[in-house]
Structure formats: C-alpha cells, structure tokens
Amino acid sequence: MPETLLTIQKIIYNYSSGKRALDSVDFTVAAGEFVALAGRNGSGKTTLTRLAMALLKPTGGSIHFQGKNTAAMTPADMARSIGYVFQNPDRQIFRETVAQEVSYGPEQLGFSPEAINESVAWALNMTGLTELAGNFPRTLSRGQKQKVAIASAIAMKPQVLILDEPTSGQDPWEAQTLMELLTDLNQQGITIILVTHDMELIAQYAARVVVLEQGHKVFDGIPAGLFDGSQDIGAWGLMPPAVLSLSQQLTGVEANCAADLVELLGSAIKRRREH
Template sequence: MPETLLDIQKLVFTYKNAEQTLAEVDFAVNVGEFVALVGRNGSGKTTLTRLAMSLIKPASGKITFQGKNTAAMTPADMARSIGYVFQNPDRQIFHDTVAKEVAYGPQQLGFSPEALNQSVAWALRMTGLTELAGSFPRLLSRGQKQKVAIASAIAMQPKMLILDEPTSGQDPWDGHNLMELLNSLNQQGITIILVTHDMELIAKYATRVAVLDRGHKVFDGTPSELFSGSRDIAAWGLIPPTAVVLGQQLSGVNAQNAAELVKRVMSTIKERSEDYA
C-alpha cells in the first residue's frame, strides 16, 4: 500500500476581505509521486501549497506530513522535509555566490561540515551548476536562477519538492532542461508537486493531476484520464495539449504528447497500409 507523505483533509481558507479561497479541500500525496496541481488563476493552487508549507494557516481542516499534524509547525519546521521553490527565484536568492546560496539551508539545519560539503556538491552537480559555484546569482539567467533555487532546496535533502510555475518566463530549452531535472529528482525518490498552467508538461511528466476550480477540487486522476475527452476541462479553464487535440481529430489515434502522437500516427498508418496490401 502506498505511503502517504502529505495529507490535507477538509481544508478551508479565506483571505481577509475576500471570498472563500479553499472550500473543504481533500488532497493527499504519496511517496514518490509526481503530481501536477492545476487550475485557472485564483483557483487556490498557490494557496494550497503555502498552507502545506505552514506559510499561512487554515481556518479549519487538518494537514499532516508523515502522520504528524502541522498545525503548530513553522515554515522553518516544514523546510526540513519540504523544499519550496517560488515562481520568481529572485525572492529566495540572498547570497553573493551560488555555492553560499546553496549551502545556507543545510547550515541552518545543522549539517556537519562534511555532510554540508557533500550535500552542496551533490545539489550543484544535479542541477548542472558546479562550474557556476563561484558566480554571483543575480547575474545569472532566469533559468539558471531557477536551478539555484532548486539546488538550494534539494541540498537540505527534502522528501518533497513543491514548485510554483517554475518554467514561467523561460525559453522552451531552459524549460525542457528544468523538467528533465525534476523528472530525474523524482526518479531518485523525491516526491514532486508542480503548480503549472502548462498542459504539455503535465501530459509528458506528471503521473497524477489534481484540478482546483473556484476553491474546490474537481478532478484527481491521471493525465490520460484528464485529457480523455470525457470531461469538459474547458469549464475549468484548461486547454488540452496540442497532441491530444490532433489525436482526437484522427480516428483511432490517442496521444498525450508530440512524441507519442507521431508514434501512434506512424503505427496507425502502417496498420492501415497492411489492411489494404
């Protein structure tokens, strides 16, 4: 049976002088999952992740991490187990070299000198930043800054990584490299929660998708289920990947991404050619 890492039950939250943002949301994440959290702007995605990190507290409901109630925990407490990467990496970069930035978190957690050096070296290597260890982070590209933020998070050896729109503002190449990095981290055992509007990324990388709409969880399942055409996802402000749309226009061809679409189309053409041979 899968081990539950994060368990959110009947969560209610309302910002001051605003309508209810989250209405009795249930959301559980198991060890090793790669979960995409999606929905239109204002649906409650970022609020849900901020609650998970104890950056804000719910009006009611319960949040547990590895079975422990987080009600009395601080963001610093949660940072021991969850790495949080903001949409804008400049919000979490403060030091004058990449290496010092990456080392800051483990230092605060009391890593021994040996463990600190090993963790920083591993995080820099994983994110491809080893050669930039002595660089001034503020002068790096947006994609490189995002990798610095991720390296800073994984250097603390978290069990879970939460990322809020990490590919926004990046060119396709940087975005692809970043997603491949997250996929690699996930394969090494780090649970991923990805907040994103990019349906192409969801189709290619996520193993599960949770959709929020107007503060309610309206879907929780696999990407293939979400994009099967059996649900009116446009009503939730979502647009299916191009490959899915094209595949649905071709009789008998179902695909979630471009590579899969090409493979299915070629296979279908071959099958139909053999039928007429």
C-alpha cells in the same frame, strides 16, 4: 503501499477580506508521487501549497505530514521535509555565489561542514550547475536561476519538493530541461508537487493531476482521465494539450505529448512506405 506523506483534510482558507480561497479541499500525497496541481489563476493552487509549507495557517480543517498535525509548525520546521521553489527565483536568491546560495539551507538546518559540502556538491551536480558554483546568481538566465532555487531546496534533502509554476517565463528548451530534472529527482525518490497551468507538461510528465476550481477540488486522477473528453475541463478554464487535440483528430493515433506524436507519425509513414 507507499507511505502517505501529506494529508489535506477539509482545508478551508479565508483571505483577510473574508473571501474564501479554499473550501473543504481533501487529498493525500504518497511518497514517490509526481503530482500536478492545476487550475485557472485564482483557483487556490498557490494558497494550498503555502498552507502545506506552513507559510499560511488554515481557517479550518487540518494538514498532516507523516501523520503529524502541522498547525503548530513553522516554515522552518516544514523545510526539514518539504522544499519549496517559488515562481520567481529572485525571491529566494540573496547570496554572492551559487555555491553559497545552495549551502544556506543545510547551514540553517545544522548540517555538519562535511554534510554541507556533500549536499551542495550533489545538488549542483543534479541541477547541472557545478561549473557555475562560483558565479553571482543574479547574472544567470531565468532558467539557471530556477535551477539554483531547486538546488537550494534539494540540498536540504527533502522528502517532498513543491514547485510553483517553475517553467514560467522560460523558453521551451529550458522548460524541457527543467522537467527532465524533476523527473530524475522523482526517480531518485523525491515526491514532486508541481503547480502549473501548462497542460502539455501535465500530459507528458505528471502521473497524477489534482484540479482546483474556485477553491474546490473538482478532479483527482491520471492525466489521461482529465483529457479523454469525459470532463468538461473548459468550464474549469483549462484546454487540452494541443498535441492531444491533434492526435484525436487523426484516425488511429493516440498521443499525449509531442514526442509520442512524432514517433507514432513516423511509424505510420514508415509502414505506408513499406506497403
């Protein structure tokens, strides 16, 4: 069985106002998983990921990474194993060139000059930014900036990559390109935790989805189980993917994403013509 990397045990988190953001949340993440963390705004998704990165400390419960309690760890400690990409990439970008930006993390972790160069080159290649290495990051598009943030995270060679709404504000082509990148990284062994409200992305790319509602975990399973009609997802502020809703209205057609639906409809049309 894959190694358990992250263990969330009965996590409680209260805001300074006293309001409870998370209430006894439990789940684990194994090496190599592609997990989506979903829920309406204010459900506790971002708070949970920031606790995992030690950016926040829990009010109760515990978080373990590879069996070690993270209570005394700092964000710098966690950065050696977990890369974190904020929703707004401008919050992470501050150097003069893309290459310098990507090299910052490895430098802080004490990589040798040779290892820094190797990691930066690999990260730029993976994200398709090699030709933009000398560009000023803040002149790039939103999608390109998000790739710079991802490159900066993976250059530190993390085991886990957490992304908070990475496709927010991007056009469909940029979003698809970014999700294909995350799929490639996952196939190379990086565990992905994707915070998103986009059900289409969950249906198409995630292998598992955890849903939070008012600080509680209300679902943990495969996307198909979330969208098969057995769950009252509307009560959690979620809507099934449009493609899935359409396919369920078409007799004999079952599709989780647009590509599947197009393929199935094309096959059906071809069979009809042949007869």
